[in-house]
Amino acid sequence: MIQPRPRTIPEATVARLAVYLRVLTALADGGRSTVASGELAAAAGVNPAGLRKDLSHLGPCGVRGVGYEVATLHDRISRVLGVERSRACVLVGIGNLGTALSDYAGFGTRGFEFVGLFDAAPARVGRRIGGHTVRPMEELEEVVAATQACIGVITTPAEAAQAVCDRLAAAGVRSILNFAPVTLAAPPGVDVRKVDLSVELQVLAFMGQQRLVGEPA
Amino acid sequence: MIQPRPRTIPEATVARLAVYLRVLTALADGGRSTVASGELAAAAGVNPAGLRKDLSHLGPCGVRGVGYEVATLHDRISRVLGVERSRACVLVGIGNLGTALSDYAGFGTRGFEFVGLFDAAPARVGRRIGGHTVRPMEELEEVVAATQACIGVITTPAEAAQAVCDRLAAAGVRSILNFAPVTLAAPPGVDVRKVDLSVELQVLAFMGQQRLVGEPA
DNA sequence: AACTGTGAACTTCTTCACAGCC
DNA sequence: GGCTGTGAAGAAGTTCACAGTT
Numbered sequence: 001m002i003q004p005r006p007r008t009i010p011e012a013t014v015a016r017l018a019v020y021l022r023v024l025t026a027l028a029d030g031g032r033s034t035v036a037s038g039e040l041a042a043a044a045g046v047n048p049a050g051l052r053k054d055l056s057h058l059g060p061c062g063v064r065g066v067g068y069e070v071a072t073l074h075d076r077i078s079r080v081l082g083v084e085r086s087r088a089c090v091l092v093g094i095g096n097l098g099t100a101l102s103d104y105a106g107f108g109t110r111g112f113e114f115v116g117l118f119d120a121a122p123a124r125v126g127r128r129i130g131g132h133t134v135r136p137m138e139e140l141e142e143v144v145a146a147t148q149a150c151i152g153v154i155t156t157p158a159e160a161a162q163a164v165c166d167r168l169a170a171a172g173v174r175s176i177l178n179f180a181p182v183t184l185a186a187p188p189g190v191d192v193r194k195v196d197l198s199v200e201l202q203v204l205a206f207m208g209q210q211r212l213v214g215e216p217a
Numbered sequence: 218m219i220q221p222r223p224r225t226i227p228e229a230t231v232a233r234l235a236v237y238l239r240v241l242t243a244l245a246d247g248g249r250s251t252v253a254s255g256e257l258a259a260a261a262g263v264n265p266a267g268l269r270k271d272l273s274h275l276g277p278c279g280v281r282g283v284g285y286e287v288a289t290l291h292d293r294i295s296r297v298l299g300v301e302r303s304r305a306c307v308l309v310g311i312g313n314l315g316t317a318l319s320d321y322a323g324f325g326t327r328g329f330e331f332v333g334l335f336d337a338a339p340a341r342v343g344r345r346i347g348g349h350t351v352r353p354m355e356e357l358e359e360v361v362a363a364t365q366a367c368i369g370v371i372t373t374p375a376e377a378a379q380a381v382c383d384r385l386a387a388a389g390v391r392s393i394l395n396f397a398p399v400t401l402a403a404p405p406g407v408d409v410r411k412v413d414l415s416v417e418l419q420v421l422a423f424m425g426q427q428r429l430v431g432e433p434a
Numbered sequence: 435a436a437c438t439g440t441g442a443a444c445t446t447c448t449t450c451a452c453a454g455c456c
Numbered sequence: 457g458g459c460t461g462t463g464a465a466g467a468a469g470t471t472c473a474c475a476g477t478t
Contacts (some may be wrong), residue, residue, distance in 0.1 A: 011424060018419040019454060022398060034364045034406040036459065043398040045411075049449060049462095056461060064460045065456040087422055096317030105311060106398055106415040112422070151422060175425040177418055181323055185260040191428070195412065198323040201394060202235040202409060203304075205329070205368060205412045206298055207228060211408070229469060253437065266440095266471060273439060280437045281477040 009080070013054045017077050018110075019044045020051070024074040036067035083111040088149040090116040090173070092164045093156030094134050096126050096181060101153060103130045112151070116143040120160065144171040151175045158182045165192070230271045234294050235327075236261045237268070241291040253284035300328040305329060305366040307333040307390070309381045310373030311341050311351050318370060320347045329368070333360040337377065341357070361388040368392045375399045382409070 009017075023043045027035055037055075041048040055068075061076050062068040078084060082087055089112050091102055096097055101107075102117055117134045119125060127134045135143065143149070152168040154161050154176060161180035169190045176192045178184050186192050223252040226234075240260045242250055254272075268374060272278055272285075278293050279285040306329050308319055318324075319334055335427045336342060336352045343353045343375040343402065360366070371378050371393060376399035385393055386407045395401050403409050 001281060005432060008427060008448075009423075011420060013418050014423045015416055018416040019400065019413070023400075038459085040344050043400065045402075047449065048459095049451090050447090052460060053448085053462075060461070062460050064454070065458050067459065073447070081419060081423055082426060089418075096313050096320060100313030100317055101414065105416065106243075107418065110419055112416050112418055132249075148259070150425070151418070166429050173419045177421050183236065183240075183260065185262075191421070191425060193417060195417055196236070196322065197318065197412070198411050199232055199235040199331075200410060201324065201368070201370075202327055202330055203228060204227075204392045204394050204408070205304055206231045207369070208408060209299060212226060213224060227469075255437085264471065266473090267469090269437095269439060271468085277439070279438050282436050283478070284437065 013057055014081070016044065016046060016051070016054050017081060019046075020054070021074065021077045021081065021083070024070055024077070026028055027070050028074060032070050034069055035073075036068045037062070040068070076182045081111070082103045083109075085111055086113050087151055088113055088115040089151040089153060090114070090118065090140070090144060090147075090149045090168070091153045091155065092118045092137075092140070092168070093154060093160070093180075094119040094127070094129065095155060098153075098155035099129055101155060102132065115147040115149055116140070117145075120156075140167055140172045141170045144173060145170070149173060151177070153177045154184075155181070223246075225432070226274045230274055231298070233261065233263060233271050234298060237271070237423075238291065238294045238298065238300070241294070244287050245291060247289050251284045251286055252290075254279070257285070262345055298328075300326075302328055302417070303330050304328055304368055305330055305332040305364045306368040306370060306386070307331070307335065307361060307364075307366045308370045308372065309335045309354075309385070310371060310377070310397075311336040311344070312345070312372060312374075315370075315372035316346055318372065321347065332364040332366055333357070335360075337373075355358070356383055358388045361385070361390060366390060368394070370394045370396070372396045 023040060037048045043050040048137050053154050054189055058076055058080055059062060061073055072173055091098055091114055094117055102114055114132060117129060117132050118137055118140055119134050120137050125136045137185060152173040154164050156164055158180045161182050162184055164183045165176060165186055169186050178194045182194055184192050222424055238255060254265045254269050258268040258291050275293050275297055278290055308315055308331055311334055319331055331349060334346060334353050335354055335357050337354050341351050342353045367390060369390040373379050373381055375397045378395060378399050379401055382393060382401045382403055385426045386403050395409055398413055398415060401409050
């Protein structure tokens with residue numbers, strides 16, 4: 001038995017699929033039933049050929065000469081990304097950023113459910129946010145085990161992040177999204193993805209100034 | 218007169234330089250005076266050869282057989298990234314995420330200064346955050362002009378983001394960091410960088426599940 | 435002996451161009 | 457005619473391997 005197409009989808013493509021999904025949701029809400037790659041690509045801010053190549057990883061899903069059916073394509077991407085399954089996530093560090101994330105409605109519709117919010121500061125424990133109560137760090141392992149949480153989000157200060165990462169990994173979390181400005185080490189089998197807000201600003205500013213030098217007005 | 222080395226640094230390299238800078242700051246605080254590429258690379262979570270290639274864009278800055286001088290390298294990267302110059306930034310949308318960003322000390326030490334916080338909700342106008350007072354949207358153009366702000370950060374809801382982007386661009390902002398979950402269109406000469414928190418989670422989750430299929434236990 | 439700096443191989447991602455289908 | 461799906465070309469980024477320097 002042969003695999004009809006390679007079972008792996010490139011990371012860059014996965015990121016864009018999530019964007020297409022959002023655009024498709026907006027189109028469906030607007031009552032549109034079909035859309036061509038050019039329009040979808042423009043709305044997603046990508047090249048039309050690249051969009052078609054991205055979709056080709058899902059197998060043929062458009063109609064030549066016509067375009068893509070909005071509802072069908074939405075379903076197909078949803079299924080591939082696993083949006084319908086509910087994934088349990090825990091969030092550690094309920095400062096402003098943690099609060100923003102736990103409140104953010106966008107996660108719920110994407111298959112993510114926060115099943116535990118944790119903070120080391122007694123003053124924050126007990127606060128209610130978006131239907132959940134902030135718990136003390138002591139309960140972390142217990143909650144991860146009970147809920148089978150497989151995703152952890154770290155929004156603690158930099159100093160605390162590695163210790164939290166270690167505990168999450170030991171408790172059985174397989175994927176970690178790290179917002180703390182440090183590079184985390186995790187055991188094999190656990191993957192860490194980093195979002196560094198000040199690096200984003202730095203890159204934006206640098207590329208902007210470099211562009212000015214390259215292209216004089 | 219010839220250019221001794223290409224004046225452009227790849228985007229991927231710039232992002233890592235910002236990370237190296239943070240590691241170097243920590244090393245300097247710890248009293249270290251030299252460091253080899255292997256150790257620096259491990260702390261930054263990258264390949265040693267890649268790190269050396271990144272640094273080669275700054276010209277030779279290490280000593281063969283020894284390594285890099287922490288203080289010198291820190292200064293060199295700081296200068297290239299423009300950390301010492303102060304760049305005026307405005308932030309629009311003072312929800313939890315906006316509050317988190319405006320409060321974040323990490324920006325100040327990286328050459329970014331928030332010179333204006335804006336929100337459309339009257340209830341939020343007047344609040345004081347990190348030494349600044351939240352202003353009404355009407356004052357946006359005025360403040361951008363008066364402060365020569367060149368960077369704008371958007372943390373509004375998705376619906377408001379495009380209008381804010383248009384106003385920022387018209388007011389003279391050249392670089393925009395967008396946290397709203399929409400793809401923004403901006404005039405040429407203005408570049409937009411997007412950070413999409415739910416896309417990050419989606420990619421993390423998908424790559425995790427795909428990994429499980431690829432490598433059976 | 436140890437470690438940097440870099441050409442060359444390699445991989446990954448993007449863009450192009452066009453055949454194939456409706 | 458118009459638009460998808462994809463092989464081929466191109467660009468960007470990564471890793472390797474080693475010459476060169478202290």
